[in-house]
Amino acid sequence: MTKNIALGLGAFILVIFTAAVSLERPIGWWLYQRAIEQKAGRDLLGGLEDGLHLGLCGTGSPMPNPQRAGPCNVIIAGDQAFVVDIGEGGNRVLNLMGINPAMLNGVLITHFHSDHIDGLGPLMLFHWTRGATTSPLPIHGPTGVETIVDGFNTAYATDDTYRTAHHGEEVAPASGGGAVAFPFELTGSYQIILEEDDLTITAFRVNHAPIDPAVGYRFDYKGRAICISGDTSQSANLESVCNNVDIIVHDALQPLMVEEMRLRMEDLGNPFAARIFHDIQDYHASPEEAAESAQTAGAKMLVLSHLVPPLPSEFLYAAFLGDAESRFDGPIVVGEDGMLFFLPADGESIHKSNTL
Structure with a gap:
């Protein structure tokens, strides 16, 4: 009896397996079609309420991390949208979030x-071809940004001709390829660089020596405010300019973790990597220092990004934060790609969600 049951069960499993294999192609097509219905043409910008929004389109660093693109933030204020920095993979995450690069008003670069900046090429392409855009992508940044933009334009010039030749002027108008630079010279510790439709963008100096210029940006819109630090060690100027903002997005490097990596590289006989892990510790803020700056500035929330070292699991977050939470009265968020923060116009609340 037991043998017959076993044989019957084996035959049943064989039938199910054979059916699954024979249906693999139609099931695959069905899943693919459902994915297109759900993802293709997704428009995050079209469904947002009025207010100030912060999206994290890249929370990583130059160190490889499959969960995080390079530094990338998107600020949405009403019907305006600006990307702040565009690291490798940032354009991919923007699209996965449902943000059409063709709808961007421009890019703001904190430093070079x-x-x-290494994600700028794909963003230029998508800004152009995802909306038959007739004007190049505006790139704002400190003096020197024009050299960066000229280089990317030169590198992509041949590809631009291919796109127009293949798709035609209607889809890829020749006038829309590439980018155009809008440099500003920061003569003081901060200055307003853009004012339009209730949105004010202020650039401010930060300390990322020997890198100069290096700036952060403050965004004010209908009673709400967000600061993005760029790369910096602890900065008194940031603490002053970002007074009473709702959110500070701050780069963060945990020295204890990075020092462990330095020691490991020395043990492996790689002095060059060890030297890099030593050097990077002096021009980024630690999570604790970022928390102190947020407290001094009177910010409501601190979001940590440009995370060093890579954090492949949230179980590492507590070790990464160290005692940062004891130095800031508000919530601290370890940034993840796809996070979206909503600050309703003229309100006080902050709503967090994940778009991925």
């Missing part, structure tokens, strides 16, 4: 380290 490669990991803050």
Whole structure:
């Protein structure tokens, strides 16, 4: 009896397996079609309420991390949208979040380290071809940004001709490819660089020596405010300019963790990597220092990004934060790609969700 049951069960499993294999193609097509219905044409910007929004389109650093793109933030104020820095993979995350790059009003660059600009090429392409855009992507940044933009335009110029030749002027108008630079010279500790439709953008100096210029940005819109630090060690100027903002997005490097990596590289006989892990510790703020700055500024929330070292699991967050939570009265968020923060116009609340 037991043998017959076993044989029957085996035959049943064989039938199910055979059916599954024979249906693999139609099931695959069905899943693919459902994914297109749910994801293709998704428009996050079209469904947002009025207010100030912060999206994290890249919370990583130059260190490889499959869960995080390079530094990338998107600020949405009413019907305006600006990306702050565009690291490798940032354009991919923007699209996964449902943000069409063709709808961007521009990009703001904090400084010219490669990991803050190396996603610019794909963003330029998508800004152009995802909306038959007739004007290049505006890139704002400190003096020197024009050299960066010229380089990307040169690198992509041949590809631009291919796109227009293949898709035609209607889809890829020749006038819309590439980017155009809008440099500003920061003569003081801060200055307003853009005012339009209730949105004010202020650039302010930060300390990322020997990198100069290096700036952060403050965004004010209908009674709400967000600061993005860029890369910096603890900055008194940031604490002053970002007074009473709702959110500070601050870069963060945990020295204890990075020092462990330095020691490991020395043990492996790699003095060059060890030297890099030593050097990067002096021009980024630790989570504790970022928390102190948020407390001094009177911010409501601190969001940590540009995370060093990579954090492949949230179980590492507590070790990464150290005692930062004891130095800031508000909530501290370890940033993850796809996070979206909503600050309703003229309100006080902060709502957090994840778009991925």
